[in-house]
Amino acid sequence: MSERYDGIPGTYVFDQSMARAGYELNKMAFALARKENREAFARDEDEFLARYALTPAQRQAVKERNWLRLIELGGNIYYIYKLTAAVKPIPMSELVARQRGLDQEALMREIAERDQAWRG
Amino acid sequence: MARIIGGIGTSHIPLVGAIVDRGLADSAQWKPFFDSYQPIRRWLAEQRPAVAIVVYNDHGADFFLDKMPTFALGLADSYPPADEGWGIRPLPALPGDPELSWHLAESLIEQEFDLTLCQELRVDHGLLVPMNLLWGSAQSWPVRIVPLQVNVLLHPIPTAARCLKLGQALGRAVASFPQDYKVVIVGTGGMSHQLHGARGGHTNPHFDNNFLEQLDRDPAGLAKLSRRELMAEAGAEGVELIMWLIMRGALDRATQLHRSYYGPVSVTAAGSILFANG
Numbered sequence: 001m002s003e004r005y006d007g008i009p010g011t012y013v014f015d016q017s018m019a020r021a022g023y024e025l026n027k028m029a030f031a032l033a034r035k036e037n038r039e040a041f042a043r044d045e046d047e048f049l050a051r052y053a054l055t056p057a058q059r060q061a062v063k064e065r066n067w068l069r070l071i072e073l074g075g076n077i078y079y080i081y082k083l084t085a086a087v088k089p090i091p092m093s094e095l096v097a098r099q100r101g102l103d104q105e106a107l108m109r110e111i112a113e114r115d116q117a118w119r120g
Numbered sequence: 121m122a123r124i125i126g127g128i129g130t131s132h133i134p135l136v137g138a139i140v141d142r143g144l145a146d147s148a149q150w151k152p153f154f155d156s157y158q159p160i161r162r163w164l165a166e167q168r169p170a171v172a173i174v175v176y177n178d179h180g181a182d183f184f185l186d187k188m189p190t191f192a193l194g195l196a197d198s199y200p201p202a203d204e205g206w207g208i209r210p211l212p213a214l215p216g217d218p219e220l221s222w223h224l225a226e227s228l229i230e231q232e233f234d235l236t237l238c239q240e241l242r243v244d245h246g247l248l249v250p251m252n253l254l255w256g257s258a259q260s261w262p263v264r265i266v267p268l269q270v271n272v273l274l275h276p277i278p279t280a281a282r283c284l285k286l287g288q289a290l291g292r293a294v295a296s297f298p299q300d301y302k303v304v305i306v307g308t309g310g311m312s313h314q315l316h317g318a319r320g321g322h323t324n325p326h327f328d329n330n331f332l333e334q335l336d337r338d339p340a341g342l343a344k345l346s347r348r349e350l351m352a353e354a355g356a357e358g359v360e361l362i363m364w365l366i367m368r369g370a371l372d373r374a375t376q377l378h379r380s381y382y383g384p385v386s387v388t389a390a391g392s393i394l395f396a397n398g
Contacts, residue, residue: 007273010318015275019185030184033205068317068320076273077316077357082205089206091135093387096320105386107321113351114189115383118325 014076016100022074028052029079032086041086067098122220122294122301125167128160129335129364129393130253132176134204135246135386140252141209148191153385157253157380160394164254169304171217171225171265172254174247175289175366176308177273179204181244189236191286193228195221195268202242211257213246218263220297224266227293228396230244240250241267250308253392263304270385272309272360277347282297283362284343287369294370307367309360311381316356323389327353329381330363332393339368340362364393371397 001114005013012018026051031037041048049059061069065087070080084090097107129196139145145154187326200211224235227378247267255262268290271277278286287305292302311331314322331354334342343365350359368374374395382390 001348003276003348005351008319008348008352009357010320011314012317013275013351013356014273019274023185026180026185030180033181033203033208035203038205071316076180076185078273081315082180085205091386092315093135096315099316099320100147101319103202108384111323111384113323114323115325115389117228118329120240 001055006012007060012071018074018076019076021118022076024053025074026076026079029056029075029083032082038086122297124291124294124305124370124397125169125302125373125393126163126304128254128304128306129367130250130306131309131310131385131390131392132246132249133385133386133388133390134362135295136249137209137245137252140257153382154253155391156380156382160254160392162361163377163394164304167302167304168262168387169286169302171220171266171301171303173264173268173294173303173305174250174308175268175363176243176246176250176364176382177270177360177363179244179246182242183269185274188207188270188271189210190278191233192238193221193225193289194241195237195239195343196241196270197223199243199247199267200242200263202244202247204244205324207305209248212260214251214261217247219268219299220301221266221328223288223297224267224293228289233289238269241269243258243267245309250306252292254306259395265331268366269390270363270366272362277359279347280341280345280365283365284339284369287296287366290366291370291372293360297339301333306365307364307368309363310354310358310390311361311391312354312358314355315387316359319355321359321387322355323387324353324355324358325381325383325389328389328391332379332381335364335372335393338397339365368395369370371395
């Protein structure tokens, strides 16, 4: 029996359904680890995106910089992080906060408070 | 004969690399974090291992989803830093030890661990940040490395139990290398964190501290955790902690010398542990 990963709230375990839905999206984002592709993205985003077989919803989410939606549509967080770097470099904490609709300071406060609560 | 003199577990949070590169490791904000590694750094300076086997995961720097090896072993003369999307970090390439690497490949495959063999590997923060934490921002690194890359991105990833067994096989493989080497093994990643979805920002100090405790006295018990249990407790990306079990499995007579639970750095809970072996 293979293990099931579903049922963790607010979580998209990167399993076969994600990997299959997100393949081209992640491939596009992976390409942005190369400087010439970041330059091509900056020069003409539509032309760069047209090189990959994104779904209309994925393309729209890229255009809208809707990071949570990109995860829902099969994006893997580590590849999507490279996409943020090509758009405008932000820290990972900012990317996490934006998916939550929080500002970064509120997110960091939440994490620090949890740590403090444990230390008592 | 080569011997594993110790094992280290450490987080590999990418922000740490940026802090090092900007010269902020001694700043008031970050000095306490870097200081939490002082006991490990002192031990390394005294023991002077020739080689570090570094168990890490690539985060989409050199491996893509087209072909994702479960375990991949570096066999190269040197390992250059990868461009992760923000440009290449100003660090020298890491010197490899191809003779030890090829020996480990032979031995591990004889022990039925069928690794992917890599004669070229560009390494990302998963490996570089631990190097910074343990050996500073070196102009020339004082150790040679053997990278062991683990898939923790694309499920199904290996189980915790499989990781512990790989570590045990790795321990036997090192012990059968004919040259008189001191080897340290480093397990990286974690501790608790989740980077995606509505649960992003999840951390779990209680779980992390139990993990550190159990890593010392009952690694076989830890290895019983399912991948789902690990993700539910430590966060989906916190599942990286399975790599610490490869390190722990390679130690046959472990004595804990140091443990630190620093707490959050960026959105990840940072911790470290040091064992002497033998």
